[in-house]
Amino acid sequence: MCGITGYIGDSQAAPVLLGALKKLEYRGYDSAGIAVLDEGTITVRKAKGPLSALEEKLADAVITGSLGIGHTRWATHGEPSDINSHPHTDVSGQIAVVHNGIIENYLSLKEWLQTREVVFRSETDTEVIAHLINFYYTGEKASGGMPKPGFGEPPLLRAVQNALERLEGSYALAIAVADYPDRIIAARKDSPLVIGLGQGENLIASDIPALLPHTRDVIYMEEGELAVLYRDHVELINAQGGRVIRAPSRVEWDAEAAEKGGFAHFMLKEIHDQAKALSDTLRPRIKNGGIVFEEFDFENFSFEACAGEAKRIVITACGTAWHAAMVAKYAFEHFARIPVEVDIASEYRYRNPVPGEKDLVIIISQSGETADTLAAMRLAKKGGNRILAITNVVGSTLAREADLTLFTWAGPEIAVASTKAFTTQLMCLYLLALKLARVRSRVTEGAYRNYIDELARLPLLAEELLSKQKLIQRFASRQFNKTKVFFMGRQFDYAISLESALKLKEISYTHSEAFAAGELKHGPIALVDKNTLVVAIATQTALFDKIISNIKEISARGGASLVITWEDNPFGPVADEVFTIPKTLDPFSPMLAIIPAQLFAYYCSIQRGNNPDKPRNLAKSVTVE
Ligand code: AGP
Numbered sequence: 001m002c003g004i005t006g007y008i009g010d011s012q013a014a015p016v017l018l019g020a021l022k023k024l025e026y027r028g029y030d031s032a033g034i035a036v037l038d039e040g041t042i043t044v045r046k047a048k049g050p051l052s053a054l055e056e057k058l059a060d061a062v063i064t065g066s067l068g069i070g071h072t073r074w075a076t077h078g079e080p081s082d083i084n085s086h087p088h089t090d091v092s093g094q095i096a097v098v099h100n101g102i103i104e105n106y107l108s109l110k111e112w113l114q115t116r117e118v119v120f121r122s123e124t125d126t127e128v129i130a131h132l133i134n135f136y137y138t139g140e141k142a143s144g145g146m147p148k149p150g151f152g153e154p155p156l157l158r159a160v161q162n163a164l165e166r167l168e169g170s171y172a173l174a175i176a177v178a179d180y181p182d183r184i185i186a187a188r189k190d191s192p193l194v195i196g197l198g199q200g201e202n203l204i205a206s207d208i209p210a211l212l213p214h215t216r217d218v219i220y221m222e223e224g225e226l227a228v229l230y231r232d233h234v235e236l237i238n239a240q241g242g243r244v245i246r247a248p249s250r251v252e253w254d255a256e257a258a259e260k261g262g263f264a265h266f267m268l269k270e271i272h273d274q275a276k277a278l279s280d281t282l283r284p285r286i287k288n289g290g291i292v293f294e295e296f297d298f299e300n301f302s303f304e305a306c307a308g309e310a311k312r313i314v315i316t317a318c319g320t321a322w323h324a325a326m327v328a329k330y331a332f333e334h335f336a337r338i339p340v341e342v343d344i345a346s347e348y349r350y351r352n353p354v355p356g357e358k359d360l361v362i363i364i365s366q367s368g369e370t371a372d373t374l375a376a377m378r379l380a381k382k383g384g385n386r387i388l389a390i391t392n393v394v395g396s397t398l399a400r401e402a403d404l405t406l407f408t409w410a411g412p413e414i415a416v417a418s419t420k421a422f423t424t425q426l427m428c429l430y431l432l433a434l435k436l437a438r439v440r441s442r443v444t445e446g447a448y449r450n451y452i453d454e455l456a457r458l459p460l461l462a463e464e465l466l467s468k469q470k471l472i473q474r475f476a477s478r479q480f481n482k483t484k485v486f487f488m489g490r491q492f493d494y495a496i497s498l499e500s501a502l503k504l505k506e507i508s509y510t511h512s513e514a515f516a517a518g519e520l521k522h523g524p525i526a527l528v529d530k531n532t533l534v535v536a537i538a539t540q541t542a543l544f545d546k547i548i549s550n551i552k553e554i555s556a557r558g559g560a561s562l563v564i565t566w567e568d569n570p571f572g573p574v575a576d577e578v579f580t581i582p583k584t585l586d587p588f589s590p591m592l593a594i595i596p597a598q599l600f601a602y603y604c605s606i607q608r609g610n611n612p613d614k615p616r617n618l619a620k621s622v623t624v625e
Helices: 013-027 051-059 106-114 127-142 155-166 266-272 274-285 303-309 319-336 371-382 397-401 420-439 445-466 469-479 492-508 517-522 541-556 590-607
Strands: 003-008 031-038 041-048 067-073 095-100 171-177 184-189 194-197 202-205 217-220 226-229 234-237 312-317 340-344 359-365 386-391 404-407 484-489 511-516 532-538 560-566 577-581
Touching: 003 013, 003 095, 003 171, 003 184, 013 031, 013 051, 013 067, 013 202, 031 051, 031 095, 031 171, 041 051, 041 095, 067 095, 067 171, 095 127, 106 127, 127 155, 127 171, 155 171, 155 184, 155 226, 202 226, 266 274, 266 590, 274 420, 274 445, 312 319, 312 371, 319 340, 319 359, 319 420, 319 492, 359 371, 359 420, 371 386, 371 397, 386 397, 386 420, 397 404, 420 445, 420 590, 445 590, 469 560, 469 577, 469 590, 484 492, 484 517, 492 511, 492 532, 492 590, 511 517, 517 541, 532 541, 532 590, 541 560, 560 590, 577 590
Parallel strands: 312 340, 312 359, 359 386, 386 404, 484 511, 484 532, 532 560, 560 577
Antiparallel strands: 003 067, 003 202, 031 041, 031 067, 095 171, 171 184, 184 226, 194 202, 194 217, 226 234
């Protein structure tokens, strides 16, 4: 998804903007550009392709100026090309805009502007914003409201406000205007934007890693807000036009946490981060042997009361987060004996769901900015449900709009393919399931404490498992050319099969699917031949025999098989390969069983010559539908 940034300060803007854009690369992009303002002129440089293509263009000319905006574009309207790349300018070239989001009514705005002789250069929705601002700004100037820096509401701000009022859809915007060399204007609606407060410089960006080389003091912009960034201060204006004072938040995690730390790729680093991340998610919530959610001690939402009363849990999310929800269904039903409904957010939002008065609605999202997930949350809220969010991003829209938020504390996840966010989401969900089980007296105090002790062992077991990564690497080097890879399992293992298949298809571009092992004979077996690899996830001991039969059926048709299972297992004689994981309780297996599958996807991707951190066509944060 697009990344935007802006800089105003004493340094040269171009290198700062390029540095910030590099930190936003993880979001996925197909082109990039910057606009720098100097002595009343805005210079724009943009290029299709990686940032290095833009850097090459910039190498030809020295671009001076200490105010600028920058963008990495992930094409939605118009193909990836130099022309469609941002920044976009108005007809005069005096107003430059970078945008993340989608302007849904851009076609009608474009037609309206064209009737006023505006000539469009690109196929993007964003270009209308630059022209609209120009339209209102020219009007303001013509009516006598000439710019008076530092004096009341300048015509520029009014022009931006008027333009924004015409926009339907989502946007995070940074705007530079030649008449105003002392400020950048930023605005947000349904797309994230964070302000970085530096010493004699201020910045704006879609995400924190872009700000960290300059500052740890940040302000998260709220829905509908405008910000005016000067060199030495920042003004915030809410949707009603009122001034807002908001204390900055301090970013506590290290810039290094967002770097590769010696690993070849962010994805590999993040797979290895999981042991620590699981621990970071678990530890703060364990007090005197029990589970305590200190974040839930709010007057209007007692988790205990809500959980105790809940007749049903509804969980909705997208992609990997939806797979975490699938695992949670088994965990909540197993431990707390409460019915759980799981829905993909994009389905939930359009299927006219029936909210139950006593539903507990859980929304899961690593980024907290996924458009479908936010829409599902707002729908559930409108239906009168209380919302419990699980997210990794402090200050995200989800965290700010939910009634309660459980943070996953996984640290920044940069690789597009989610790994540590998934396992830490699971940890949060298991903590909730066990707490709920205890609140509803579904487990004894003794059993509850034993379960918690076992959860606390998982980070160590994950570490042990990760030390065997070479075995998976070797296996991947033999199997990466398979044209079809299927994952199968039962119950918890079915949910992990879904996530395993997604990982493999995302980064290795291998056709992979998951199915419940019991479904093998109902269709998927027709596809099994000698080009097929079937990976069975087998951690539910009571169902081992069933999986043995499934594997025999696959071998009989020439398919190769790998089983991911406990150390003590019966699969050696039937499967081609067995990869073992250290033993924990069967229902806790998902937090471990997914790790070999993540590694397998990673190494297949490497073998195929792909960049696992930036898979084609995918974006880290899907902030549009
Ligand atoms: C995960 O590997 C994917 N990149 C994707 O499915 C992701 O989980 C999904 O887009 C949801 O993102 P979120 O957790 O940020 O809401």
